[in-house]
Amino acid sequence: RVAGLVLVAPAITPLKDEKAQERRAKRSSSSSPPSSSLKGKGSSMARQRFDFVWNLVMTANRAYFKAAVALLADVFDIFIKPFLAFTLRRLVRDRPFWMRGLGMAYYDPEKLTNATVFQYQRPVLVRDWDVGLLNFVRARVAPERFVKTVVDGFRVMGKSFRREEDHQINRDENTALEKLKYLCNEKNVPLMIIHGNQDRLVPLDNSKQIAERIPTAKLVQYEKCGHVPHEELPAQFLDSLEAFKSDITTPIQNK
Numbered sequence: 055r056v057a058g059l060v061l062v063a064p065a066i067t068p069l070k071d072e073k074a075q076e077r078r079a080k081r082s083s084s085s086s087p088p089s090s091s092l093k094g095k096g097s098s099m100a101r102q103r104f105d106f107v108w109n110l111v112m113t114a115n116r117a118y119f120k121a122a123v124a125l126l127a128d129v130f131d132i133f134i135k136p137f138l139a140f141t142l143r144r145l146v147r148d149r150p151f152w153m154r155g156l157g158m159a160y161y162d163p164e165k166l167t168n169a170t171v172f173q174y175q176r177p178v179l180v181r182d183w184d185v186g187l188l189n190f191v192r193a194r195v196a197p198e199r200f201v202k203t204v205v206d207g208f209r210v211m212g213k214s215f216r217r218e219e220d221h222q223i224n225r226d227e228n229t230a231l232e233k234l235k236y237l238c239n240e241k242n243v244p245l246m247i248i249h250g251n252q253d254r255l256v257p258l259d260n261s262k263q264i265a266e267r268i269p270t271a272k273l274v275q276y277e278k279c280g281h282v283p284h285e286e287l288p289a290q291f292l293d294s295l296e297a298f299k300s301d302i303t304t305p306i307q308n309k
Contacts, residue, residue, distance in 0.1 A: 058244040058302040059237065060295065061264075063256045063281050066230045068263040110211065117207030120196075124203040127196035135192075139184040146178045161252045161280035170285065231267065238268045245271040246298045248291065250279030272298070 145151055152171050157163045177183055198206070237243045245268060249261040258275065265273040274294050276283050284291045 056237070056241070056243050058246070058298060060298065061245070061247045061261075062284060063249050063253055064247065064261060064264065065256050066234065066264060067260055068231050068267055113211050114207075117204075117210060121200060121203045121207055124196045124198055124200040127192050128200045130192065135185075135188050138188060142184040142187070143178075146175070149175075158254055159281040160286060161250060161278055162286065165286055231264070234264070235268055238270055244298070244302045246274060246294070247271060248274045248276070248283055248294060250276045250281060250283050250286070252277075252279060253281045255281040272301075 149171070152174055153166070156166050156171060156174065160166050196203070234245070238245050247261045247264060249256075249258050251258055261273055265271045276287055276290060279286050
């Protein structure tokens, strides 16, 4: 069981997530066969035939889209990934690259030490880290190869179009905000959000909007702090964690 959840300057955009949810709801309603308008004698059989054709078209459309994305991902692997891997290696080995990026994350760049910069550079010392990063991105966009995607598409089209799982909620398609609301509202997981008021990378308004949509969430704001409060204000950050830990463990001990 998850005792509590702490988010630090979360890059979750509630308004964008809600718009994505609305678009998914519209797609879901548009994919429902509009056969209810068929009336009169023989309408039942006509409705069944119409539903069958409609489901076939919608299933083929989804399979075509997945295959197209997989094809583009395969082209990326063959022609673009080697060039990007080389560019990444050259870019991240450049110390000014890290100084500029981390300087944007800090409210006070004077707190950015050489030791901190080196800790961020350490992962790139691992062999093939760049290939692993690009493979991860590709897996997020298109997990399967083009050929397998096409085969799976034909397999899906050959199955029954009225399966029970078609009407179930696929949580993998839910936005980050939906998943977070589910954990907090349905599973009663306590949530604390820590955000620096001077964060230039992720706006503070994002965390405020999350707190508005999850009434049980606790929003902690740090003054004179950027995107990395655990690095800029470590003592204050640990105090917030200790206080949150006490809040969520006291009810358990009283049971």
